[in-house]
Amino acid sequence: MLRSCTAGLRSLWALRGGREGVPRPSTDLQPAPRLFSAEKVIHTDCALPNPSWSKDLKLLFDQFMKKCEDGSWERLPSYRHRCAQISEDFKNYFLEQKPVKEGRLSQVRLFTRGFEDGLGFEYVIFKNNDEKRTVCLFQGGPYLQGVPGFVHGGAIAAIIDTALALCAAVPGKAIMTANLNINFKRPVPLCSVVVINSQLDKLEGRKLFVSCNVQSVDEKTVYSEATGLFIKLDPEKKSF
Numbered sequence: 001m002l003r004s005c006t007a008g009l010r011s012l013w014a015l016r017g018g019r020e021g022v023p024r025p026s027t028d029l030q031p032a033p034r035l036f037s038a039e040k041v042i043h044t045d046c047a048l049p050n051p052s053w054s055k056d057l058k059l060l061f062d063q064f065m066k067k068c069e070d071g072s073w074e075r076l077p078s079y080r081h082r083c084a085q086i087s088e089d090f091k092n093y094f095l096e097q098k099p100v101k102e103g104r105l106s107q108v109r110l111f112t113r114g115f116e117d118g119l120g121f122e123y124v125i126f127k128n129n130d131e132k133r134t135v136c137l138f139q140g141g142p143y144l145q146g147v148p149g150f151v152h153g154g155a156i157a158a159i160i161d162t163a164l165a166l167c168a169a170v171p172g173k174a175i176m177t178a179n180l181n182i183n184f185k186r187p188v189p190l191c192s193v194v195v196i197n198s199q200l201d202k203l204e205g206r207k208l209f210v211s212c213n214v215q216s217v218d219e220k221t222v223y224s225e226a227t228g229l230f231i232k233l234d235p236e237k238k239s240f
């Protein structure tokens with residue numbers, strides 16, 4: 001059990017079937033589900049509109065939901081807690097890691113989902129599997145401020161990493177970011193909505209090369225451009 005927990009805690013970045021995290025309990029006051037147990041939990045998908053979403057975000061969300069109707073696009077659900085059924089790849093990979101204390105397990109959150117609604121990262125990602133690309137609609141809340149009035153560069157990096165990771169994600173395979181390069185071209189206004197267009201550029205063995213741009217809703221402003229390299233974990237290898 002400890003070994004599994006260890007692997008799980010190291011797997012916040014792990015992608016399984018393009019889903020982020022796992023279902024959370026109906027309230028945080030309830031006992032957290034045991035790691036990797038089959039206990040029933042109530043799912044709360046965070047990649048759905050909530051009252052903090054701006055008109056722009058809701059409008060774009062509706063447009064992409066329409067695109068999902070013919071099956072060419074899919075909305076990726078997203079949860080606060082980590083994956084309950086993790087890939088065997090990274091169970092093996094991080095077998096020797098030291099576990100986080102049991103008492104802290106219920107506090108573990110997916111970084112980009114760790115804030116109250118509207119205060120941090122509000123986002124939803126849509127994926128087009130045939131075209132190997134994703135679109136992330138992102139609204140950076142007031143707790144993400146860096147330079148006054150603008151989103152912190154680290155927060156932008158985090159959402160870019162997430163968007164690229166889900167673009168590169170291979171169902172059932174664990175991947176990690178090996179390299180992330182970002183050009184910050186314009187500051188992103190706090191509480192505004194931006195669109196992150198990502199694509200898988202190349203697949204070379206275990207290496208997945210992806211790129212993205214971060215644009216304003218009207219596509220007139222390019223805020224950032226980035227490239228990323230993700231590596232599929234080798235089940236035969238151990239990390240430590």
Ligand SMILES: CCCCCCCCCCCC(=O)SCCNC(=O)CCNC(=O)[C@H](O)C(C)(C)COP(=O)(O)OP(=O)(O)OC[C@H]1O[C@@H](n2cnc3c(N)ncnc32)[C@H](O)[C@@H]1OP(=O)(O)O
Pocket residue numbers: 011012013014015016019020021022082083110161162165166176177178179205206207229231232233234237239
């Ligand atoms: C459930 C919740 C969901 C949540 C979902 C939400 C999404 C969140 C996404 C967050 C993602 C993260 O932040 S992940 C956290 C940040 N990343 C990390 O901590 C990764 C730390 N790095 C590592 O553990 C390791 O370096 C790995 C796993 C990346 C790679 O190690 P490895 O498996 O041993 O691979 P290795 O043999 O070294 O390299 C394989 C090939 O890749 C090349 N390669 C490796 N690194 C690089 C590099 N930086 N730049 C260029 N090339 C590289 C090698 O030359 C080689 O090429 P060739 O010889 O084959 O040609």
